[in-house]
């Protein structure tokens with residue numbers, strides 16, 4: 069899954085290798101990738117130093133997954149209240165202050181923070197240092213803080229420095245001021261008109277959450293559909309829901325310039341050769357995340373970058389310096405907490421035990437979920453990828469409006485789509501759109517990882533009535549499509565014969 073050939077540097081010629089090392093592993097960054105690396109290293113009794121310049125927990129805890137999911141939950145509560153009549157209520161009303169919702173978001177971050185804290189990791193045996201790390205040789209890292217600067221020698225280095233929001237060069241953007249996923253959590257006043265640039269996971273999750281909280285949201289996407297990594301029928305479902313909830317989704321629009329006219333902030337965009345003017349109060353930029361590759365020795369050391377401007381790594385997570393590893397958003401190719409944690413295992417094990425055995429990072433089964441409503445979850449191939457790669461597949465589709473639990477819960481929408489190898493019980497990929505899709509997909513991740521087919525899912529008892537039963541039902545769809553018709557003819561004859 070690496071896109072660059074990483075040629076190892078013979079560093080012995082340029083730097084003097086220390087005879088002794090202060091630590092076995094020095095990890096730069098205490099986000100998802102760095103924390104898990106340090107955890108594993110400490111668990112196997114290595115001496116590990118974890119350096120963090122800002123907040124323990126990194127993006128996921130402080131500005132990413134945790135605050136976004138907390139905000140989405142408050143927004144979902146409001147959305148459910150607005151559907152009161154569907155649940156047999158005459159009315160349901162709610163009064164709220166946006167600032168209180170944001171306080172809840174911060175309280176949730178604080179509640180989870182101990183999981184990633186200096187205290188916890190110190191107790192686990194990790195030497196945690198607050199400061200900015202800079203790689204000065206393949207075996208030395210300089211750590212500076214307000215109080216001091218020191219150099220730590222280490223057998224291996226792990227770069228887990230994360231990523232930051234990508235800010236495009238659109239004229240006037242800096243002058244009007246903008247929010248990103250780093251800063252949006254500081255809002256205490258609800259923007260009346262919120263413009264969101266980007267129709268990827270961040271843009272979509274936050275567009276729906278802010279709209280449900282009462283902002284007038286305009287979402288602008290340059291591509292012709294939202295969430296374009298997913299199949300077109302998935303994008304269409306999300307778009308329909310967004311439009312039904314009053315989000316103004318502008319697809320195939322190109323942002324040209326920001327300006328202010330009569331005190332009103334405006335975006336001038338282009339759509340089918342025509343100029344479109346969009347008024348707004350605040351703009352949130354959600355156009356992807358750029359790896360942090362500057363300011364800590366990467367350039368000076370000549371650590372190779374990939375064409376995507378991430379740290380280039382080989383199949384063992386090594387950079388062009390065999391004892392310098394990288395994981396998480398800084399390396400990619402995925403930008404998820406669980407993929408950072410997945411890579412961290414390979415980094416820790418290869419760095420500490422690579423002299424005996426090295427493990428290639430396994431990217432064959434990467435799941436993810438985008439927490440819009442309806443939730444969208446995926447593992448393995450979808451249809452557009454299978455077609456692009458020329459992979460033949462059979463499709464089994466189960467609509468969730470047929471599922472008893474989805475009906476009792478008034479959540480009877482969405483589907484499960486399973487791609488299988490033609491004429492074989494081998495799952496190639498699964499897409500789920502619907503309530504709790506991110507949880508439902510787990511059974512398919514397990515099945516695919518351990519090469520279990522749909523027959524095995526069908527033969528497994530699923531509790532009635534649950535959403536998880538949908539997994540069994542889609543396996544049933546597949547089974548019916550593969551019923552041996554000739555055998556049924558013979559069975560019918562047999563039963564006729566039994567009746568005499």
Ligand SMILES: Cc1cc2nc3c(=O)[nH]c(=O)nc-3n(C[C@H](O)[C@H](O)[C@H](O)COP(=O)(O)OP(=O)(O)OC[C@H]3O[C@@H](n4cnc5c(N)ncnc54)[C@H](O)[C@@H]3O)c2cc1C
Pocket residue numbers: 096097098099100101102119120121122123124125126127128129131132133134136199200201202228229230231249270360363364395396397398403404405406407408439
């Ligand atoms: C709004 C939003 C929602 C998201 N939702 C999800 C989700 O639901 N599920 C999911 O799986 N993923 C989600 N993500 C993605 C997820 O947050 C990231 O993929 C994950 O946090 C990456 O972890 P990391 O360890 O690679 O980097 P980070 O968490 O960014 O950690 C890097 C750390 O390195 C530190 N650092 C950098 N340079 C230095 C230096 N020189 N010295 C010392 N320290 C340094 C930084 O301060 C930072 O703390 C979301 C992201 C965003 C923005």
Ligand SMILES: NC(=O)c1ccc[n+]([C@@H]2O[C@H](COP(=O)([O-])OP(=O)(O)OC[C@H]3O[C@@H](n4cnc5c(N)ncnc54)[C@H](O)[C@@H]3O)[C@@H](O)[C@H]2O)c1
Pocket residue numbers: 236265266267268269270271272273288289290291295296321322323354355356357402403404436437438439
């Ligand atoms: N639930 C989750 O797991 C979750 C949630 C949020 C973020 N994330 C991670 O964070 C990463 C970054 O998310 P993101 O949504 O910022 O980035 P993204 O790259 O996934 O999506 C950016 C979107 O912006 C569009 N775009 C690019 N330039 C544009 C322009 N000039 N004008 C209008 N649209 C433009 C792209 O076509 C794309 O649809 C994701 O790839 C994901 O890995 C994950």
